[in-house]
C-alpha cells in the first residue's frame with residue numbers, strides 16, 4: 001500500500017458469510033410515495049426514515065447531469081477502468097462510481113446549494129453550535145448497469161456503535177433516471193432508522209427491504225440511521241444513474257477533503273455558502289487555527305464558517 005493511500009480493494013475482500021438471520025420488514029403505515037410537498041417529505045423522513053421529493057431541485061438539469069456522467073465515465077474508462085469500477089460491493093465490477101464531480105461540471109456545485117436540500121439538512125441534523133456551517137460529507141455518482149450486483153444493506157455511518165441517538169448525516173440520492181426495482185432502485189428498510197440497537201452489519205444478518213421507486217429528477221432523502229443499499233440491476237438494457245451525497249455537522253470528518261481534492265479553479269468563483277459546505281474554512285467558530293502550510297491560493301479562498309444560509 002502506497003504511503004498516503006487508504007485501504008485498498010484487496011484489503012477489503014472479506015469471506016462471504018451466509019446470513020444466519022433474516023429480519024423481515026417491520027413497519028406500520030403507508031410507505032412514502034413521491035411528493036412535491038416538503039412538509040410531507042419531512043414527515044416521511046421522521047416516520048419511515050426516508051422520503052422521495054419531486055420537482056424540488058434543478059428540474060432542467062437532469063439530462064445535462066446524465067450526459068456529463070456518460071462522457072466522464074467513458075473518458076475515465078478509456079484511461080483506466082479501475083478509476084470508476086473499483087467499488088468492492090459489485091464483484092463483477094459492472095457498476096460505475098465517479099468522483100470529483102464539481103471538477104467535471106458546474107452543475108454539481110449548483111446542486112449543493114439548492115434551498116430545498118438545505119432545508120432538509122437543517123430538518124434532519126438540527127442546529128449547530130454557534131451556527132457553524134454543515135459540511136458536504138461525500139459526493140459521487142453511482143451508475144448501475146445490466147448485471148450489476150446488489151450492494152449489501154448498510155448504514156452510511158462512520159461509526160460502530162449501537163447508541164447513536166440522532167443522525168450524523170443527511171443523505172441524498174438525486175435520481176438521474178427513473179428508479180424501479182428492475183434497474184436497481186435503492187433498497188430501503190422502512191422504519192430501520194429507529195432500530196439503532198438492533199443493527200448488525202457483519203454480514204450475518206439479512207434485512208428484507210423495498211425498492212425506493214422514484215421518478216427521474218427526484219431526490220431520495222434519508223439519514224445515516226436508515227438501512228439501505230443499491231439494488232441489483234436485473235434489466236437487460238437499462239442503466240440507473242444517481243448522484244449520491246450527504247451533509248454532516250461541522251464536527252464530523254467528511255469522507256472527502258474537498259480543498260485538497262478539487263482543483264482550486266473549480267471553487268474560485270463559488271459562493272461563500274458553497275465554500276463553507278465544502279470546508280474552505282481555515283478556522284472554526286471560537287477557535288483559530290489558520291492553514292499556515294496551505295498554498296497562498298488556497299488560503300485566499302477560505303471563508304468564515306458561520307452559516308450563511
Ligand SMILES: O=C(O)CCC(=O)C(=O)O
Pocket residue numbers: 142151156173184185186187228229230231242244
Ligand atoms: O445509489 C444507491 O442506490 C445507494 C448507494 C449507497 O448506498 C452507497 O454507496 O452507500
Ligand SMILES: [Fe+2]
Pocket residue numbers: 154155156228229
Ligand atoms: Fe449507502
